[in-house]
Amino acid sequence: MIVTLRPGADADAVRRALVTRGQWVTPARAAGGAEGAVVHFVIAPGSVPVDPVELSQIEGVAGVAGPTSAHPRVDAHGPTVDVRGLRVGDGRPVFMCGPCAVESEEQIRAIAARLSALGVEFLRGGAYKPRTSPYAFQGRGGEALTWLRRAADAHGMRVVTEALGEADVSLVAEVADLVQVGSRNMQNYALLKAVGRAGRPVLLKRAMSATVEEWLLAGEYLLTHGAPGVIFCERGVRGFDPETRNLLDLGAVALLAHACRLPVVVDPSHGTGRRDLVLPLARAALAAGAAGVMIETHDNPGAALSDGPQALLPEQLREALAVLRGGGA
Ligand code: PEP
Ligand code: MN
Numbered sequence: 001m002i003v004t005l006r007p008g009a010d011a012d013a014v015r016r017a018l019v020t021r022g023q024w025v026t027p028a029r030a031a032g033g034a035e036g037a038v039v040h041f042v043i044a045p046g047s048v049p050v051d052p053v054e055l056s057q058i059e060g061v062a063g064v065a066g067p068t069s070a071h072p073r074v075d076a077h078g079p080t081v082d083v084r085g086l087r088v089g090d091g092r093p094v095f096m097c098g099p100c101a102v103e104s105e106e107q108i109r110a111i112a113a114r115l116s117a118l119g120v121e122f123l124r125g126g127a128y129k130p131r132t133s134p135y136a137f138q139g140r141g142g143e144a145l146t147w148l149r150r151a152a153d154a155h156g157m158r159v160v161t162e163a164l165g166e167a168d169v170s171l172v173a174e175v176a177d178l179v180q181v182g183s184r185n186m187q188n189y190a191l192l193k194a195v196g197r198a199g200r201p202v203l204l205k206r207a208m209s210a211t212v213e214e215w216l217l218a219g220e221y222l223l224t225h226g227a228p229g230v231i232f233c234e235r236g237v238r239g240f241d242p243e244t245r246n247l248l249d250l251g252a253v254a255l256l257a258h259a260c261r262l263p264v265v266v267d268p269s270h271g272t273g274r275r276d277l278v279l280p281l282a283r284a285a286l287a288a289g290a291a292g293v294m295i296e297t298h299d300n301p302g303a304a305l306s307d308g309p310q311a312l313l314p315e316q317l318r319e320a321l322a323v324l325r326g327g328g329a
Pocket of ligand 1: 126184205270
């Protein structure tokens, strides 16, 4: 956005007025006519969303113009999302933990009990699993959703679980407090529309090769089709080095949290693929401005049907949470 000043206006006063409205301001000067150079202020992306009419009413401003955002609903979203009475993004980090996949009713019931005792707010677990190989475990489907809901309800936890395809959306939205759109589906626009129409808040994972702008536009799809709120989730983009499963982009997290003022959480489990790196990157995520962390947790990672190497044991999670909540080094 570009703010043009009237000739002779007090540029410093206008700059201050813009800054107090949360605008990131860069001065620019264009060659003018007889009255000398025309002063413009360029408003940087990531400034607090504001009605241009309000800016045009500042004393000394001649006009406000410039490219309008491609994602106005995301720009107006704000930093918090209400998920069944819990405000994610209000400054206190939230935790979303559980196994990669819901494997059996006993498994999810036992892990929910451990997690709720640790004060974990969200129980995660995939009923429908997006697997690279068609021969790998695909998830237990609809019955896993029932087990997940029952296990969460037994402890007053919220459920976050993935809708893998359009056909699953209504069933998943009946069960989930927060509907997850997985990385591989971030640009599945038909799915985004269907998930938006379901009317639940959404956890939108970043696709592994998506730019931030593409990620925000996927959020725009959800909001414009009816989602009441979107929590963005950074889970690593594809890097060049196979030492870690993905390359966790904490720069993007800081950008969303501080410049765009959006709720963003981080998944260091998929971000690294290694349980020993989950805690250090979870700490870094919160330092970068994340509103919460998603951590895969399994009571027997060696026997997990998916993603065992990145899962923490409940005991390891307990130690990690003590650190992340500020009670340990
Ligand atoms: C998951 O969280 O279960 C998952 C499959 O993650 P991602 O979409 O980030 O790979
Ligand atoms: Mn997983």
